[in-house]
Amino acid sequence: MRQRSRPLTAPPLLEARNISLTRDGRTILDTVSLSIGRGEIVTLIGPNGAGKTSLVKLCLGLVKPTDGTVTRAPGLKIGYMPQRLAVDVTLPMPVSRFLSLWSRARRADMQVVLAEVGAAHAIDRAIQTLSGGELQRVLLARALLRQPDLLVLDEPVQAVDVHGQIELFELIGSIRNRRGCGVLLVSHDLHLVMARTDTVICLNRHVCCHGKPEDVSRHPEYVALFGRHADALAIYHHSHDHSHADDGCVVPAGHEHTAHSEHQGCGHDHHHLHGHDQAHGGHRHG
Numbered sequence: 701m702r703q704r705s706r707p708l709t710a711p712p713l714l715e716a717r718n719i720s721l722t723r724d725g726r727t728i729l730d731t732v733s734l735s736i737g738r739g740e741i742v743t744l745i746g747p748n749g750a751g752k753t754s755l756v757k758l759c760l761g762l763v764k765p766t767d768g769t770v771t772r773a774p775g776l777k778i779g780y781m782p783q784r785l786a787v788d789v790t791l792p793m794p795v796s797r798f799l800s801l802w803s804r805a806r807r808a809d810m811q812v813v814l815a816e817v818g819a820a821h822a823i824d825r826a827i828q829t830l831s832g833g834e835l836q837r838v839l840l841a842r843a844l845l846r847q848p849d850l851l852v853l854d855e856p857v858q859a860v861d862v863h864g865q866i867e868l869f870e871l872i873g874s875i876r877n878r879r880g881c882g883v884l885l886v887s888h889d890l891h892l893v894m895a896r897t898d899t900v901i902c903l904n905r906h907v908c909c910h911g912k913p914e915d916v917s918r919h920p921e922y923v924a925l926f927g928r929h930a931d932a933l934a935i936y937h938h939s940h941d942h943s944h945a946d947d948g949c950v951v952p953a954g955h956e957h958t959a960h961s962e963h964q965g966c967g968h969d970h971h972h973l974h975g976h977d978q979a980h981g982g983h984r985h986g
């Protein structure tokens with residue numbers, strides 16, 4: 701299921717370079733870079749408030765960065781599955797009607813994408829009556845209606861039990877394989893996406909670490925953030941040269957007592973680029 705590396709010459713579908721985002725004087729993202737190629741699955745992982753959704757919105761062009769650039773391939777078609785979509789339970793709406801709200805898709809097109817996500821049976825069901833897993837599949841189908849080059853999926857498995865989550869990640873992997881599209885995925889849980897992702901970017905306002913999932917899962921910063929879920933503490937020596945203050949600012953080693961923060965474990969090292977050319981995060985300080 702793991703995707704081959706993109707040839708060095710292939711241009712990325714989307715590239716964000718040195719993105720920073722500030723709101724109300726707060727640093728939400730600090731010098732973040734990423735790139736997604738055709739056929740590549742890139743997963744953003746990070747704790748609550750790490751800036752994952754903000755980064756997704758920057759990639760989509762819904763939000764403008766304070767600094768840095770986002771470049772999209774000419775004519776790029778993006779299928780977006782947002783983190784939240786309020787469905788009014790007082791207004792029963794068939795799935796077919798729901799799918800037509802954002803596109804002029806014909807019923808036959810809807811049937812094709814619903815079949816692709818294993819929800820063909822749901823086309824005439826009221827959307828309010830769908831299970832969590834069925835609703836996520838319908839939202840995925842909606843994103844596929846545009847025949848996207850790039851799928852952007854913000855926590856696509858929320859409100860789904862673990863078995864259903866595994867099925868959904870399998871489905872996303874098979875959609876990528878079949879269509880050859882790029883996928884930018886936001887997830888809270890690296891273990892479930894591990895086998896189905898090419899590149900992981902661990903975000904905590906800045907890129908803490910990135911690379912292949914097995915490397916990230918052993919990375920001390922990942923372990924510091926997700927310790928109780930991280931099952932493999934690798935033998936991997938890493939120098940924590942700084943940590944973070946509450947506002948996300950970098951505090952050099954030895955000054956941590958002034959920087960006690962909930963995200964304190966996310967000190968980072970700028971030298972772990974894992975030799976992976978496809979998603980280059982990481983920021984540098986002079």
Ligand SMILES: Nc1ncnc2c1ncn2[C@@H]1O[C@H](COP(=O)(O)OP(=O)(O)OP(=O)(O)O)[C@@H](O)[C@H]1O
Nearest residue numbers: 723724728746747748749750751752753754755783
């Ligand atoms: N428009 C805004 N104005 C002010 N602060 C904002 C704005 N958008 C996001 N934030 C703040 O930026 C931080 C990052 O939010 P974001 O939703 O990007 O994080 P996240 O990693 O997706 O979190 P979660 O996992 O909880 O969904 C949060 O502290 C949030 O309150």
